[in-house]
Amino acid sequence: MDATLDPARSPAPTPRTRRQVVPSAVLGTLFFVVAEVMLFSGMISAFTISKAGALPGMWPMPGQPRLPAEATALNTVLLLLSGVVLFVSQRLFQKKSPVAHWVTLAAWALGASFVALQGVEWTALLASGLTLTSSPLGSFFYLIVGGHALHAVGALLALGWAWLQMARGKLSPGFFFGTQTFWYFVVLMWPVIYARVYF
Amino acid sequence: MLTLACAVCGGGPDPARGSYIVMSIIISLLPLAMLGGILAWVIISARAAEAAPQKTDDGGLPS
Numbered sequence A: 001m002d003a004t005l006d007p008a009r010s011p012a013p014t015p016r017t018r019r020q021v022v023p024s025a026v027l028g029t030l031f032f033v034v035a036e037v038m039l040f041s042g043m044i045s046a047f048t049i050s051k052a053g054a055l056p057g058m059w060p061m062p063g064q065p066r067l068p069a070e071a072t073a074l075n076t077v078l079l080l081l082s083g084v085v086l087f088v089s090q091r092l093f094q095k096k097s098p099v100a101h102w103v104t105l106a107a108w109a110l111g112a113s114f115v116a117l118q119g120v121e122w123t124a125l126l127a128s129g130l131t132l133t134s135s136p137l138g139s140f141f142y143l144i145v146g147g148h149a150l151h152a153v154g155a156l157l158a159l160g161w162a163w164l165q166m167a168r169g170k171l172s173p174g175f176f177f178g179t180q181t182f183w184y185f186v187v188l189m190w191p192v193i194y195a196r197v198y199f
Numbered sequence B: 001m002l003t004l005a006c007a008v009c010g011g012g013p014d015p016a017r018g019s020y021i022v023m024s025i026i027i028s029l030l031p032l033a034m035l036g037g038i039l040a041w042v043i044i045s046a047r048a049a050e051a052a053p054q055k056t057d058d059g060g061l062p063s
Helices: A024-053 A069-094 A100-127 A136-168 A173-197 B014-060
Strands: none
Touching: A024 A136, A024 A173, A024 B014, A069 A100, A069 A136, A069 A173, A100 A136, A100 A173, A136 A173
């Protein structure tokens, strides 16, 4: 019998430990985010070219409301704040702080407030005549801002689940970091959309 | 016709043509920059993780 195959004679193999340098959930989410950034880049690109090509005085079209840039500034602050609070919650989670889930809940609430205020804004815009088919601005606005809102809702669902699991003490760090990555995308994408579409 | 931008041929008025060129450059470079950034981050993280236990092991070996 081959000595190397005899478990009694051969030395026990040293187990090769594989250390994860980057959490798989974060890496997977990052690749997803790259695709999503390109989606929004395409839409913003089309918007920019269309706006640049509009005839003088035709953007927005006469009779169409202008976008409420001032009111949306508050939403923007809320969303950016939620990103900062989520970053703090990650630090607390890593330190196993008992208040981490409350901080995560605060970040979620700020994000939910952003989506809710966007809904209020949309209702007012629809009432004043800006619809998906009323003008190119309306089409682009609901497509780009609506797309972002959908991502925000998806991220809020994931973040809500993360919070629930954190409160139960069952949250895996990988899931939390992946969810965070996606939320940071939602947070950081918004100022670009706001600056391009609202002004 | 309200908008004269042509995303295919770059036609239309000058501002639209300029925007088309600028956006084409941004959209071409953005994915490369993002994927390059991720790759760099993974490589840096892997090197940092590789270096960390090496120091501990060397410290334990007789000289």
